[in-house]
Amino acid sequence: MSEKAPVQKRSPITVTAKVFHWVNVLSLFIMIASGLQIYNANPVFGGRAGLHFPMVGLLGGWLAGGRHWHFAGMWLFSLNLLWYGIYVLVTRRWRHRYVGQNDIKALQLSHNPKRRIYAWHRIAYTAIIPILLLALLTGIGMYKPAQFHWIVDFFGDWFALRVVHFFTVPAVLIFAVVHSVLALKAGGDRLISSMLFWQPK
Amino acid sequence: MTAEPTPQPPIPDDEGLPRRSFLQIAGYTAFGWIAGATGLTLLESPLNKLFEPVNQKVEELIFRPQKLIPEFPKSAIEPDQLIVNSFRGNPVIDLANFRLEVTGEVEKPLSLSLDAVRQLPYKSMVIRHVCVEGWAAIVEWGGVRLSDILQMAQPKSGARYVYFDSADGYFSSWDLASATHPQTLLAYEKNGAPIPLENGAPLRLASPLKLGYKQSKWVTRILVTNDFLRAPQNQQLMRGYWEDFGYEWYAGL
DSSP: OGGGSOTTSOOOOOHHHHHHHHHHHHHHHHHHHHHHHHHTTSOTTTGGGSOOOOSTTOSSSSHHHHHHHHHHHHHHHHHHHHHHHHHHHHTTTHHHHSOOHHHHHHHHHOOOHHHHHHHHHHHHHHHHHHHHHHHHHHHHHHHSTTTTHHHHHHHSSHHHHHHHHHHHHHHHHHHHHHHHHHHHHHHHHHHHHHTSSSOOO | OOOOOOOOOOOTTOSSOOHHHHHHHHHHHHHHHHHHHHHHHTTHHHHHHHHHHHHHHHHHHHOOTTOOOOOOOGGGOOTTTOOOOOSSOOOOOOSTTOOEEEEESBSSOEEEOHHHHHTSOEEEEEEEEEOTTSOEEEEEEEEEEHHHHHHHHOBOTTOOEEEEEETTSOEEEEEHHHHTSTTOEEEEEETTEEOOGGGTSSOEEEOSSBOGGGSOSSEEEEEEESSOEEOTTTOOEEOBHHHHHTOOSSOBO
């Protein structure tokens, strides 16, 4: 099994995975930075009297500008997720990318720190997928609540829909930090450079 | 299969977190975030010229002119959630001499008194009113179907857009298909009582199909056109008050 191969023998990271990864990073930056700009027009918590995000780092400059970036970025985000999802299914890569019994067992039994990091990392990889899909689903529900009224109904009401959509932001940010730390722990600078399209040296 | 590989000698520099590179990456990310957001903000308007037509195509595709949007029971009404927005406060309207004009590309231009409007078939609905700012409120609206009024006026065959002029100088325009949807009303009641002035009395648009800024208050004139209007002095498109600032024109829900 690939996860038991010696770590020194690095399996090459395909261009496909790199493209997905960096397009995903870019699209999540656009969606979060413009989303918080939209949030400021009427904060989910407290309405107009609620806490606003400082303008530094927000994308769009004003409500309409934030919406313009959000509803352009949504195509980049969702289509990137779609083609990669199809790719992972068709090439059957899903079988060893995500958390499995062996990872749980490794966390309970293994004293190999590297093996434990891999297990944690696969848990993180697996958890982010429902979060990204949830961001998309709640987003569609808020964007088109008349045509997709069943999405709003599924989450209960408008407020619940906004809360869930909003909390995908801290979830993604926490994932980004955990993912970076685990990647650095597991592979250090070598792993970082393996995710680039060129090899610095 | 589940046996652990024999422990190998630890690989140097893999035990702890290389703190310096993590802080470096965090620093680059923060810098890139702020610089990127600032730079890309400058592109919001040209970006929208590219994507608004794409998004509008999709919105028109999922819109079914006669499909009813599910309504709510009266118990779901949220009287405190509806926020009052207007761009320059409440207008003064002389109700005794009030006329609703229906004009433009129609066979029979109309000038209706409030009584004449109230004699048309009554329709009420409990729908979700969604504001571009992100809030929403479940409201009951009562009034007449806009399609009934437009049917009386008989739009000509080339008609595509419907403009709404308000007593306060506000204006907006809709696609004819959304304007003639059975749940697009000219409302004179809110939550079972006559509409208060700040909510658009005596007549306002109400629909589950469009964002709040499309639902003009204090409507005094309905103008049917074949094309978008242009300002006489500089030929700039006139699609609506907020729309001309850059807000989305179709704004379908």
